[in-house]
Amino acid sequence: xxxxxxxxxxxxxxxxxxxxxxxxxxxxxxxxxxxxxxxxxxxxxxxxxxxxxxxxxxxxxxxxxxxxxxxxxxxxxxxxxxxxxxxxxxxxxxxxxxxxxxxxxxxxxxxxxxxxxxxxxxxxxxxxxxxxxxxxxxxxxxxxxxxxxxxxxxxxxxxxxxxxxxxxxxxxxxxxxxxxxxxxxxxxxxxxxxxxxxxxxxxxxxxxxxxxxxxxxxxxxxxxxxxxxxxxxxxxxxxxxxxxxxxxxxxxxxxxxxxxxxx
Amino acid sequence: xxxxxxxxxxxxxxxxxxxxxxxxxxxxxxxxxxxxxxxxxxxxxxxxxxxxxxxxxxxxxxxxxxxxxxxxxxxxxxxxxxxxxxxxxxxxxxxxxxxxxxxxxxxxxxxxxxxxxxxxxxxxxxxxxxxxxxxxxxxxxxxxxxxxxxxxxxxxxxxxxxxxxxxxxxxxxxxxxxxxxxxxxxxxxxxxxxxxxxxxxxxxxxxxxxxxxxxxxxxxxxxxxxxxxxxxxxxxxxxxxxxxxxxxxxxx
Amino acid sequence: xxxxxxxxxxxxxxxxxxxxxxxxxxxxxxxxxxxxxxxxxxxxxxxxxxxxxxxxxxxxxxxxxxxxxxxxxxxxxxxxxxxxxxxxxxxxxxxxxxxxxxxxxxxxxxxxxxxxxxxxxxxxxxxxxxxxxxxxxxxxxxxxxxxxxxxxxxxxxxxxxxxxxxxxxxxxxxxxxxxxxxxxxxxxxxxxxxxxxxxxxxxxxxxxxxxxxxxxxxxxxxxxxxxxxxxxxxxxxxxxxxxxxxxxxx
Numbered sequence: 190x191x192x193x194x195x196x197x198x199x200x201x202x203x204x205x206x207x208x209x210x211x212x213x214x215x216x217x218x219x220x221x222x223x224x225x226x227x228x229x230x231x232x233x234x235x236x237x238x239x240x241x242x243x244x245x246x247x248x249x250x251x252x253x254x255x256x257x258x259x260x261x262x263x264x265x266x267x268x269x270x271x272x273x274x275x276x277x278x279x280x281x282x283x284x285x286x287x288x289x290x291x292x293x294x295x296x297x298x299x300x301x302x303x304x305x306x307x308x309x310x311x312x313x314x315x316x317x318x319x320x321x322x323x324x325x326x327x328x329x330x331x332x333x334x335x336x337x338x339x340x341x342x343x344x345x346x347x348x349x350x351x352x353x354x355x356x357x358x359x360x361x362x363x364x365x366x367x368x369x370x371x372x373x374x375x376x377x378x379x380x381x382x383x384x385x386x387x388x389x390x391x392x393x394x395x396x397x398x399x400x401x402x403x404x405x406x407x408x409x410x411x412x413x414x415x416x417x418x419x420x421x422x423x424x425x426x427x428x429x430x431x432x433x434x435x436x437x438x439x440x441x442x443x444x445x446x447x448x449x450x451x452x
Numbered sequence: 453x454x455x456x457x458x459x460x461x462x463x464x465x466x467x468x469x470x471x472x473x474x475x476x477x478x479x480x481x482x483x484x485x486x487x488x489x490x491x492x493x494x495x496x497x498x499x500x501x502x503x504x505x506x507x508x509x510x511x512x513x514x515x516x517x518x519x520x521x522x523x524x525x526x527x528x529x530x531x532x533x534x535x536x537x538x539x540x541x542x543x544x545x546x547x548x549x550x551x552x553x554x555x556x557x558x559x560x561x562x563x564x565x566x567x568x569x570x571x572x573x574x575x576x577x578x579x580x581x582x583x584x585x586x587x588x589x590x591x592x593x594x595x596x597x598x599x600x601x602x603x604x605x606x607x608x609x610x611x612x613x614x615x616x617x618x619x620x621x622x623x624x625x626x627x628x629x630x631x632x633x634x635x636x637x638x639x640x641x642x643x644x645x646x647x648x649x650x651x652x653x654x655x656x657x658x659x660x661x662x663x664x665x666x667x668x669x670x671x672x673x674x675x676x677x678x679x680x681x682x683x684x685x686x687x688x689x690x691x692x693x694x695x696x697x698x699x700x701x702x703x704x
Numbered sequence: 705x706x707x708x709x710x711x712x713x714x715x716x717x718x719x720x721x722x723x724x725x726x727x728x729x730x731x732x733x734x735x736x737x738x739x740x741x742x743x744x745x746x747x748x749x750x751x752x753x754x755x756x757x758x759x760x761x762x763x764x765x766x767x768x769x770x771x772x773x774x775x776x777x778x779x780x781x782x783x784x785x786x787x788x789x790x791x792x793x794x795x796x797x798x799x800x801x802x803x804x805x806x807x808x809x810x811x812x813x814x815x816x817x818x819x820x821x822x823x824x825x826x827x828x829x830x831x832x833x834x835x836x837x838x839x840x841x842x843x844x845x846x847x848x849x850x851x852x853x854x855x856x857x858x859x860x861x862x863x864x865x866x867x868x869x870x871x872x873x874x875x876x877x878x879x880x881x882x883x884x885x886x887x888x889x890x891x892x893x894x895x896x897x898x899x900x901x902x903x904x905x906x907x908x909x910x911x912x913x914x915x916x917x918x919x920x921x922x923x924x925x926x927x928x929x930x931x932x933x934x935x936x937x938x939x940x941x942x943x944x945x946x947x948x949x950x951x952x953x954x
Contacts, residue, residue, distance in 0.1 A: 279850035294860030458795035539713035550931035558915035679805020
């Protein structure tokens, strides 16, 4: 891996976002991340966390403040910040096979063999090597998400932006993909910005957890970094404590005391 | 509001283009500019002909709809519900559906002459057939799950037909009515053009025999507006009277 | 007794209907109004043998094909432009709803005055209605491309032309196909409309002239043949489309 440059990779300075004729979605968001961090954006539905992702991706521009990537302001979407969407049905192309999907974004001027080789490597990483010729209609939800991930990874991005990617999957598939994603992150060292409303998912995956308040005018309510992040073991006291803390940040006093007498 | 402005803008642009083209062609008898057509329309309106003919066409359509829609719905639901009936009727439904109703105008004129009855029968046939096909499709596509759900609540047999199947196929019937209106306009105009003494189709043919292009244009434009009006009115009626089936209510 | 299969029932029903037809026709004894199946069969064979039927079918089919092709190409182009260019998409909707409400037959007299009663008029009328029908479907498809697909193109770094050819066009194809399918029926309506009024050749002419000559048997042959080729074209379309590799994936 290259040595880390001294500046933060992603920096949001006093970012606010309001859609024309709509309410203020985000207010004064201030964040900075290092290269290689796995940042989880946590918040209830309607907290504008997807909007933060859209801003970083470059699909939207901030109404106030700046977002800079490697100290340069973000102007437009690009293959250095690939996106994995939650609504996988609409994010994939029904007319392309798995292989064609992953090759889709590669430079057409590269020789076909080179494109195929890179695509195959990315497909290997996500474990879809046996399904190269399948079309989205033949894939399960989990497999579709893997296609999205591979499609993004093949571009050799610096950042992966993931918008509740496992939200629509069943619990078992979700767990598997969470573990695979963590391993992938460890191997490739990419920076990941991961939006979720699932506290345990955030604790299992993140090196950095940012809690957004409820919208409108969502602000950063809490942040866990470094030593505050517990080991990814749901049974450990550190994990449970962090869980309570995050719950409190999100929706008020924890339910734990009320439930204590019931089990 | 913005939509109305845009639509108005589009109409204005079209009128402008029309004016420019008419001037460029400079054959006012063949390609009349908007003013000439407007004058013609005014004259027709004043003489009462425009209203009379429009109402005549409209009346024919409405009467046939009032009779044909329930008839078609009943037949269609019956076909959808009883497979034996359906198997027997299916070849004929397909055959009649394949023949454009317009082609049957000469046939109905032959049988019933140039009479209101012949126009009515043809319209009735067209509308009933269209609604029958839609209703049948609607009944056949009622999810079996719904009937099972009803059965668990004790709703079976005739009550099931009335309370589950009929309401389930109303969206399909609504689509059928919409299609029937469009086809009905086509058939009524064709019938009027080939043998009638009133109606917008007749107006166009009259104007044709006098080589009066502006009047023909008035007839054509009136038809377009009439269809548009009927379409919007129908959608509005669905919204107001049976909003639970209106398309707009569906969650996107 | 088990319910006989659909096929048997349908066949029995057809047989019964033909018998009923023959009985009623014989009882009415007015071949000018209702010729029996034998008369119609004879007329059919006669028209076939003389080549009259073949000629008429060929002429009508040619008109439909030319008009349909022209209207379809124009419709696809128009629909894509209307769907993708924001300015048009919002304002032209009502115009097309208006145009769609004008029955093709109402246009035939004006078109004939402009272009005569020859082939061009018929091509124009057919192309016109197909253009409208295809445009309407295509516009919907071009307008409703899932935004996530476009965003995917954006973050992958595709240029605007690439996005158009590789994302927009494939996304619109299913809608185009729907429009093309609908267009077939309308094309035949337009064909008949034109041939009934400008009746110089084709199946419409057979039907029309049979009316005046009170040759109902020939009229019925014309109607049945018309229905047959219309249905055949629709079936042919469905079969062809089902085989397209692109469609198999959708």
